[in-house]
Structures are given as C-alpha cells and as structure tokens.
Amino acid sequence: MKIGIISDIHSNSEAINCVLKNIEKVDEFICLGDIVGYGTEPNYCIKKVKDINCRCIGGNHDFAVVGKLDINYFNYTARAAILWTSLQLKKENLNFLKNLEKRIELKDNVIAVHGSPQNPLLEYILDKDTASLIFSKFNFKICFVGHSHLAGCFSFNENNNQIDYINFSNGGYIEISKNKRYIINCGSVGQPRDGNPQASYGIYDLKYNAVNIYRVSYPFNLTQGKIINAGLPRSLADRLSYGR
Numbered sequence: 001m002k003i004g005i006i007s008d009i010h011s012n013s014e015a016i017n018c019v020l021k022n023i024e025k026v027d028e029f030i031c032l033g034d035i036v037g038y039g040t041e042p043n044y045c046i047k048k049v050k051d052i053n054c055r056c057i058g059g060n061h062d063f064a065v066v067g068k069l070d071i072n073y074f075n076y077t078a079r080a081a082i083l084w085t086s087l088q089l090k091k092e093n094l095n096f097l098k099n100l101e102k103r104i105e106l107k108d109n110v111i112a113v114h115g116s117p118q119n120p121l122l123e124y125i126l127d128k129d130t131a132s133l134i135f136s137k138f139n140f141k142i143c144f145v146g147h148s149h150l151a152g153c154f155s156f157n158e159n160n161n162q163i164d165y166i167n168f169s170n171g172g173y174i175e176i177s178k179n180k181r182y183i184i185n186c187g188s189v190g191q192p193r194d195g196n197p198q199a200s201y202g203i204y205d206l207k208y209n210a211v212n213i214y215r216v217s218y219p220f221n222l223t224q225g226k227i228i229n230a231g232l233p234r235s236l237a238d239r240l241s242y243g244r
C-alpha cells in the first residue's frame with residue numbers, strides 16, 4: 001500500500017500536473033491543505049484533487065477563502081490572493097472547501113494535519129523546540145504536516161530523547177524506525193520555500209514503512225505569467241523562480 005502525499009498546491013496547475021505525471025502508481029492520495037491561494041487556477045486544482053479521489057484536509061488559505069478563517073491572519077499579498085480567489089471559485093468548489101476536515105487519521109497513530117496537531121490551521125513547526133513540544137503533547141507515531149512549504153523531517157528518539165531534523169529540499173528517504181516518532185513535511189507542490197523551485201511531494205510506503213520525498217521540475221514561467229496577467233502581486237510570481 002502506497003499513499004501519495006501532496007500539500008500546498010496553491011492554485012498552481014502547472015506544478016500539480018507535473019507532480020501527477022511524474023508520480024509512480026499509488027493506492028490513494030492525501031492532500032494536506034492549501035489547495036488554493038497565491039496562484040490563478042483554484043477551480044482547476046480543486047477539480048484535479050477530486051479527479052484523483054484525494055482525501056483533503058483544509059489549510060488556512062482554503063478556510064480563509066470561504067470565510068471560515070479571519071483574513072487578518074494573512075499578510076497583504078496573501079490577502080490579495082485570497083480575495084481574488086473567493087471571486088473566482090465556482091459555488092460547488094466553495095462548498096467543497098467549506099467542508100474540508102482539519103485532521104485525517106491514515107492508520108493507527110499516523111495522522112495528517114495542515115499546520116500542527118495543536119493548531120491545525122495556523123501553527124508552523126519550524127524548529128526543534130516547537131517539534132519537541134508537539135512530540136510531548138501528542139502520541140502519534142508519524143504526523144504528516146504541510147503549511148511551512150519546507151520539505152523535511154523532525155524525529156524524536158524515545159531511547160535518548162534526542163530530536164533531529166533532516167532537510168529534504170533536494171528530496172530524500174526516511175525509514176521509520178521502532179524507537180522513533182516523526183513529524184514529516186513532504187514539501188509544497190505549488191510554492192516551495194526551501195530554496196528549491198521544483199515541486200515537492202512524498203510517497204508513504206506502508207509495506208516498507210518508509211517515506212520518500214521527491215522533487216520535480218515544472219514550467220513555472222507559465223505560472224508566473226498567469227499571476228502577472230491576473231493582476232496579483234508581482235512578488236507571488238517572482239518567488240516561484242527561487243523557491244522562496
């Protein structure tokens with residue numbers, strides 16, 4: 001059994017198309033939120049996740065677009081894109097976003113959230129201190145997260161209480177070991193921020209108890225042209241070149 005893990009597509013049709021073209025055969029897909037926001041293809045990206053029968057969690061952008069999260073949590077550029085997106089979405093897709101879950105249980109003790117288990121919509125797990133707190137408060141074996149757009153993995157060793165971080169900005173591989181617990185971010189499909197502009201995704205292989213993170217190039221110049229033509233803030237286009 002293999003699960004394809006995608007997150008933070010952010011209305012980027014070029015990136016999601018390249019990921020779905022590149023990815024090996026999986027048994028199911030999950031999306032860890034932020035299907036929309038920033039980019040110009042929200043309806044297309046929602047159709048895509050529906051087409052692949054993807055189980056989806058709602059992210060902060062998804063819920064802000066439908067009025068379930070205060071837009072004041074966002075900076076100017078994000079707000080501009082959220083307001084723009086809310087005017088573009090078909091009614092059926094607004095309803096789809098409204099009804100997204102905040103947490104998915106993949107199997108016993110393997111969960112998926114957008115930000116973190118204690119604050120699914122807004123908390124970023126960016127450092128070992130935050131990860132340590134989450135490991136102490138929650139008893140998952142693996143928690144898959146999105147939100148930060150940084151591919152990487154925090155692990156907690158139960159024998160010596162040590163927390164390690166591995167950066168997966170160029171892809172990578174984690175073998176799940178017996179004495180460790182994990183917070184894994186498979187990166188962002190549509191707006192990577194870890195210095196690598198390639199789209200990021202993961203595959204959780206339950207048979208081999210391992211997670212692979214992959215990066216794939218996509219024609220971001222097309223995405224940038226659409227963002228500029230739509231009149232969205234220029235920085236949303238520029239950052240795609242650098243993966244920042």
Ligand SMILES: [Fe+2]
Nearest residue numbers: 008034059147
């Ligand atoms: Fe996001």
